[in-house]
Amino acid sequence: MENTASRAKRFLIPTQPEGLSVDFVNTRYWRGTDTPTETFATIDDLLAWCRDCAGIPASMIESFRATHLPDEKTALASAIALREVLYRLYLSNAEGVEPDKKDLAVLREYLNSVAPRSELSRSGGRYEWGIDGQHVDLTCLLSPVLWSAVDLLGGTRLGKLKRCANDQCKWLFVDDSKNGSRRWCSMSSCGNRAKAHRHYHSKPG
Template structure:
């Protein structure tokens, strides 16, 4: 499950194992990866119906009160795009070539009309009414095109923890981010290192 607090960056992830934590992957397209994925990631699947996709939209970095018209076909298309993004992100993080099939899925989604932004009566950024699932997924896919062909493509990384597969783009100035979140995998690494040092000293 994902959720976003309005005054805190990142998405609040609530894995089945417990221990909610906040995770900012640094890009809209990578936020979609928090909803599950192919293979062993299927156990984290949350996109079961249109309502679930709308909850992800509300939790994502998309600004404004976006409520696209979504049906079961749109949910299936979102899962297909997400799985392709997983393949591309993992390949990039490990320095491998992207699967042309995954690239084709993203390019096809990006070719559709995207969400149309507008300035609301109060001066805020809003979305034109009548948004569709296709427009939503096109916007996500175009964000992926920007990421994987842009200056931060070499900073797409997988969490440094051996048991975490979350992917993020390191947008920090020094470019030294290692963990999905310090409050989760970063702290766990510190605890393991601390225990290892004490164990070595006791020998």
């Protein structure tokens, strides 16, 4: 039987949808412009995203801080590198081209050290994954993103992955519309901008 000490070294992470990895790659805004907006300017930005969007418990983040924060630049660079690998892999699929083998190799390296999804529990009306909390590193914090990436790359919704038609935006999204004709990451932003642009240029001079 598992003792109290060993139970204390485990963390519970709420299950996340496969779209989480798409949200992760979209943390860089306006990729098609000369000055894209970077969400992860500091390690604190990244850790806040892990907490608020990926469901990483605060106690797990504090455990990471206690042992890895002195190496924050390396950790941040590694997270951004993973994000860009996923973006390129997803973009390749959205554009119907073969992914770069180097990107696949990098993703495999991350997956080799990702926390396994082997302990599923249910609490408070939701399902959670229990993971070993003895050594909380960056890959451990990004486990929900990597799980999501595996689910998306190996699932039926991969064929619905698209790039926003706004060449300045270049966000990715999964098109779950009824007829599969969605073109914009958001009609309220890029879609309306395109409509306004067309309307402006259609007016008589």
